[in-house]
Amino acid sequence: xxxxxxxxxxxxxxxxxxxxxxxxxxxxxxxxxxxxxxxxxxxxxxxxxxxxxxxxxxxxxxxxxxxxxxxxxxxxxxxxxxxxxxxxxxxxxxxxxxxxxxxxxxxxxxxxxxxxxxxxxxxxxxxxxxxxxxxxxxxxxxxxxxxxxxxxxxxxxxxxxxxxxxxxxxxxxxxxxxxxxxxxxxxxxxxxxxxxxxxxxxxxxxxxxxxxxxxx
Numbered sequence: 001x002x003x004x005x006x007x008x009x010x011x012x013x014x015x016x017x018x019x020x021x022x023x024x025x026x027x028x029x030x031x032x033x034x035x036x037x038x039x040x041x042x043x044x045x046x047x048x049x050x051x052x053x054x055x056x057x058x059x060x061x062x063x064x065x066x067x068x069x070x071x072x073x074x075x076x077x078x079x080x081x082x083x084x085x086x087x088x089x090x091x092x093x094x095x096x097x098x099x100x101x102x103x104x105x106x107x108x109x110x111x112x113x114x115x116x117x118x119x120x121x122x123x124x125x126x127x128x129x130x131x132x133x134x135x136x137x138x139x140x141x142x143x144x145x146x147x148x149x150x151x152x153x154x155x156x157x158x159x160x161x162x163x164x165x166x167x168x169x170x171x172x173x174x175x176x177x178x179x180x181x182x183x184x185x186x187x188x189x190x191x192x193x194x195x196x197x198x199x200x201x202x203x204x205x206x207x208x209x210x211x212x213x214x215x216x
Contacts (some may be wrong), residue, residue, distance in 0.1 A: 003169040005145070007182030009132070009192070009204070010211040013041060013140025014118045016190060017133040018179075022203040024150070026176055027051055027060070027125035032101035032149040034161055034170075035132075039141035042067045042092050047134040048143070052076055052127050059127040063100065064137070065090060073100055073109065075123050083119040084109045095142075095215040097162050103152035113162035115155065132179075132202070142211055146175040147196065166216055171195075182210040 009018065036180040037048055044067045052060030055075040060118075064072040069091060072083040090096045099110040107121040110177040132146055133139035137185045151163075153173070161170055170178065178196040186192055192202040 002163070002166060004212045005167050005180075005183060005216075007180075007187045008036075008038075008142045008144035008212045008214050009181045009211060010142050010209045011133045011139040012207070013043070013138055015135055015206045016138060016204075016208040017131055017135060017206065018202045018204050019132075020075045020177070020194070020200045020210060021181070022128040022130055022148075022177065022200050023198050024176075025126065025167040026117040026148050026150045027127075029124075029130070030103050032099060032151070032153040033063070033147075034097070034099045034153075035146040036095055036097050036167065037065075037139070038095045038213070038215075039065060039090070039092050039139065042069055043137070043140070045137040046139050047131075047137045048098070048139060049146075050134045051125055051129065052131075053129040055129045057127075060125050060129070062134075063098065066199075071098070071109070071111070073107070073119075075121070075125070083107055083121045084117050087117045095165070097165070097215070098203070099153060099158050099161065101153045101158070108129060110158050113159055130177075133208075142213055144181045144214055146177075146179045146181065147175040149173070150176050151192060167214075184185040187212075
């Protein structure tokens, strides 16, 4: 089913980001991450999503976009390495939907509803710090409908979430965290309310703004 989607969050590419402290560990076993983004520019590196308590994300991971518009998933843990590297194509100025889901030691990367790569990942990511954009390689563009699960998603689930390019109501999939990026906050303030079961509200830092440009 569809939902009313009115707002996204706009990051300025300089120092804007959003943070949330997760109440429980989401990423230490099976997990899934879903979000939409629309980049205005393509610098050398863009941090889309990060889990980690420091700039080295040694207890977490990052989902990157490169200047060639490809994507990657890098893990920290005393140095860093890529689970996925230089995959897909994400045109600047367009909305894209990303899902990374892990079942056992197999991770799968989905772009716009389709699987584009699989990788092996047995790392237990211990951080409860979660960021959208980040001060290191911040996003210049928009982000919307960010959701986390402490279980894997099936390909059928991901097709339903992508919904042919229009965000759908994912409440039946029981996300632990679901930040609607202003839709339940009236598009004002510095808090993005968590509509998932975790109840971990996000905080906008350094001036991200609400936008009415949304995936459709």
